[in-house]
């Protein structure tokens with residue numbers, strides 16, 4: 001039995017994500033929580049002829065607690081999205097409190113569940129969840145994941161466009177490491193499973209790197225005030241969630257990119273810190289996932305000088321965002 005729960009399920013990401021999860025036969029129960037509209041979304045999805053039993057919950061009558069009870073995997077796309085001119089960090093003011101409150105519900109009702117955080121700024125919201133769980137004495141770094149899959153999905157798509165064959169997109173694998181915001185998004189294009197054309201110049205490499213780093217801005221601009229990526233994010237979020245579910249169910253060898261606490265596996269986390277040359281607490285990298293969560297954080301491997309520069313440039317912003325998220329919880333306790 002697998003119960004999946006979406007917090008923020010009536011939103012731009014939440015609805016198509018719930019659809020993709022409902023369509024997946026690995027899920028037996030799907031709980032949908034939001035501050036609005038979940039009864040309608042749940043009624044609609046419940047007519048789809050797949051096994052998952054769908055239930056919608058709202059805040060009154062302990063809705064969050066009821067949604068979370070018995071959950072194995074919780075995906076969080078709750079919170080406000082960007083408008084043109086905003087950075088992801090500009091969302092902190094509103095989203096930090098939303099994520100804190102949802103994490104408190106998880107800590108008290110479903111402390112063993114796998115938690116997948118989509119709400120931005122991911123570089124800070126994941127530390128917020130971790131600190132709330134720590135305060136309740138239930139933090140297990142193996143079970144907390146920041147969802148960075150969209151960066152990897154974009155990299156696959158953009159590389160296959162350049163290779164000139166979009167039909168390759170599902171097969172192209174490009175590691176994207178670091179965090180999930182601007183310069184903290186570090187594509188390792190030298191490790192792309194499908195090589196870029198030999199004629200690909202340094203300028204083109206810089207342009208492609210920038211496009212992956214700022215892919216979110218492309219969508220924010222095109223949506224012109226109506227929000228940020230929702231459909232591609234739902235696709236990416238479902239892809240990651242389904243990998244986690246397959247791992248929970250005992251499938252071995254599942255590797256997926258994620259932003260994790262580097263204590264999730266001490267040996268490989270320490271090795272990664274050594275590789276990047278800092279004591280940063282969280283970092284996104286391909287992660288081997290098993291029935292109990294993170295098994296191993298994969299090393300970055302051989303980097304080009306250009307990529308080493310990208311990693312070095314990512315660290316200060318990453319550290320600042322991590323400490324902002326951490327302090328949001330620890331300082332309010334004082």
Ligand SMILES: NC(=O)C1=CN([C@@H]2O[C@H](COP(=O)(O)OP(=O)(O)OC[C@H]3O[C@@H](n4cnc5c(N)ncnc54)[C@H](O)[C@@H]3O)[C@@H](O)[C@H]2O)C=CC1
Nearest residue numbers: 008010011012013034035077078079080081118119120233
């Ligand atoms: N990790 C990633 O790669 C990506 C993250 N995002 C982020 O995902 C978040 C959601 O984006 P959208 O779905 O486009 O926004 P949206 O505004 O369409 O939906 C957000 C939903 O959250 C709900 N919500 C607000 N407060 C809540 C609470 N306390 N409890 C439960 N639900 C609550 C709202 O009612 C709304 O239905 C944003 O922070 C956005 O920046 C977006 C794209 C990619």
Ligand SMILES: O=C([O-])CC(=O)C(=O)O
Nearest residue numbers: 082120150216217228229
């Ligand atoms: O750009 C945004 O604000 C939403 C997001 O995280 C993305 O699309 O990668």
